[in-house]
Amino acid sequence: MSNVLVLVDHTGGTVRKTTAELLTIARRLGEPVAVYIGEGVQDALPALGQYGATKVIALTNPELTQYLVAPKAEALQQVAAKLEPAAILISSNAEGKEIAARLAVKLESGLITDAVDVQAGPVTTQSVFAGNYTVQAKVTHGTPIITVKPNAATPEAAETSPEVEEFDVTISDAAKTARITDSKPREATGRPELTEAAIIVSGGRGTGGDFGPVEAFADSLGAAVGASRAAVDSGWYPHAYQVGQTGKTVSPQLYVAAGISGAIQHRAGMQTSKTIVAINKDEEAPIFELVDFGVVGDLHKVLPTATEEVTKRKS
Numbered sequence: 001m002s003n004v005l006v007l008v009d010h011t012g013g014t015v016r017k018t019t020a021e022l023l024t025i026a027r028r029l030g031e032p033v034a035v036y037i038g039e040g041v042q043d044a045l046p047a048l049g050q051y052g053a054t055k056v057i058a059l060t061n062p063e064l065t066q067y068l069v070a071p072k073a074e075a076l077q078q079v080a081a082k083l084e085p086a087a088i089l090i091s092s093n094a095e096g097k098e099i100a101a102r103l104a105v106k107l108e109s110g111l112i113t114d115a116v117d118v119q120a121g122p123v124t125t126q127s128v129f130a131g132n133y134t135v136q137a138k139v140t141h142g143t144p145i146i147t148v149k150p151n152a153a154t155p156e157a158a159e160t161s162p163e164v165e166e167f168d169v170t171i172s173d174a175a176k177t178a179r180i181t182d183s184k185p186r187e188a189t190g191r192p193e194l195t196e197a198a199i200i201v202s203g204g205r206g207t208g209g210d211f212g213p214v215e216a217f218a219d220s221l222g223a224a225v226g227a228s229r230a231a232v233d234s235g236w237y238p239h240a241y242q243v244g245q246t247g248k249t250v251s252p253q254l255y256v257a258a259g260i261s262g263a264i265q266h267r268a269g270m271q272t273s274k275t276i277v278a279i280n281k282d283e284e285a286p287i288f289e290l291v292d293f294g295v296v297g298d299l300h301k302v303l304p305t306a307t308e309e310v311t312k313r314k315s
């Protein structure tokens, strides 16, 4: 069976859920080989084995993490030259997409970004034009390089015991022209990461700037908090939490939109959520066209009541 490379997305050895999804997808296409860049590979091994990596290629050259993404693309090129994979899967985040684009140029290969599904072939599915069309595509030249959006697959356990192979790479001077001078993790909120969360509670202009009820309801459910652009543009919530065309694309099990009208650009980021609930005081609000459950009411009353009910049921 041919190798399928999966670039591991991790923070200091803690593997992100998107990597479990990529490994699950890789198993449909061939033998999943994880490519791990940076320190902490031993910490990552259990998670990589749990989702079916048969081998882990460890790249520990410090130059790979001291610079911006160019060295990572060069390193992947060298791994691909040796392993001749049937496909390369990378998470669809800002860094992943830049690595993928640079790698595609280096390998003279076709690139497909933002896949929401990948099946044998590999044939990808993308959701385009603000989610109004789905497109099936296939790379026709070189090694297929595919970036895959979060929640494209449900991680399926496979329980392998991957061996680790250290892999030496040489990084050119051209790839070392922009160095990282400082990096700080975002302040921890204690909530799940937006694109990985199973439940998201988002607030819009209807919050009037008070995200307290949105956050309290999210916390009662162990959910992430999202925001519409109107809320972000008003300075009520940071841009990192914006859902939509110019924010994050999410696909949780449950998406709760509170005080959000349902503009097409907001829908583009959340309409593939499995169950959608809206709370809006205007019964004509367009968001009600796509919901599974709708509550017509004032979010400042509905959310605290819902929070109380959830808290009561948990205790």
Ligand code: FAD
Residues within 6 Å of the ligand: 203, 204, 205, 206, 207, 227, 228, 229, 230, 231, 242, 243, 244, 245, 246, 247, 248, 258, 259, 260, 261, 262, 263, 264, 265, 266, 269, 279, 280, 281, 282, 285, 297, 298, 299, 300
């Ligand atoms: P509004 O449209 O003002 O809706 C507020 C809603 O709250 C109303 O339906 C109202 O009835 C309800 N409400 C008011 N008070 C209450 C209350 N007390 N209780 C319950 N309900 C209440 N938008 C995004 O969200 N994400 C994007 O990524 C994005 N990208 C964009 C890109 C482009 C190029 C453009 C042009 C626009 C983009 N937008 C995006 C903006 C988008 O068009 C909308 O303007 C925005 O989504 C509106 O946000 P909103 O629903 O919070 O506000």
